Amino acid sequence: MDSTLACARTSSASAAAVTPSRRVALIAALLASAVVLGLVESTLPSVALVPWLRIGLANLAVVIALVCFGVRAAGLVSLGRVVIVAVATGTLWSPVFAMSVGGAVASLVVMAALSATLRGITPVGVSAAGSAAHVLAQFVVASVLVDTPSLLVLAPPSVLAALALGAVIGLIAQAVVSRMPWR
């Protein structure tokens, strides 16, 4: 864990050593990874009883972008993915798109705020909190869209599940970042 923390600390300094063009290429690769991870996840069967629960694989790329390149890169990867997926699936400006944007923005704001203010937080806590924020925002957007506040009944158990899944994604992100060859 300490080695990964050290990585998170030194990555901003070493990222400066990454040339601008290399930085653009790496962020673009993360964006492409986010889209692919999202596609892979959409092919997984949903769990009975909780079909709305997702693993959030795409957040892996967002967390890595946040740790290595900062908030703007993470925003680009997250929102870029949402728009690309919406265009590809024909759901741009649909209720589903509103839920995606709501979840992505809430997750991004929470993750950026936590990683900027809380010293000692690792990608695990950042990802778990971002995942919880994502789910909560989606439920709020959905309950507004269908005009049914009682939809929020499903929110607390989903947030708990999202915390656990987000922490796992954070662990994976941590492992990936600590093995980045260009550090």
Add this chain to the structure above:
Amino acid sequence: MSRADRIVIAIIALVAVAAWPLVAAAGGGSDDVVIAGPAGTTVVPLHVDGTFMIEGLGGPVTVVVSDGRVRVSDSCCPDHVCMRSGAISAPGSLIACVPNGVVVRVGEGGDDGLDARVR
């Protein structure tokens, strides 16, 4: 996982657990099915079998009531989360098809807000 991680996760988990009873549906003995869609709300009894076509935002949504349970049997939406939700019967449980703006809920017809939930 650092101490800060554990604290953040614990706080969010505590808030979620604390909020649970606030948003949980009151377990009233009602056995009505409330089907709310863009075109309006329909209330049907849970113990009478029937099939209902609801016009959603993206197309028709088929709601089936049988054996005291209600499910969405067909819907034109991207992920079919509503169909995969299965059949529900417990008061307060619900199925939502967000792309179609349709919510199927077991409970009393007039009670659609959270105002009466805090006890």
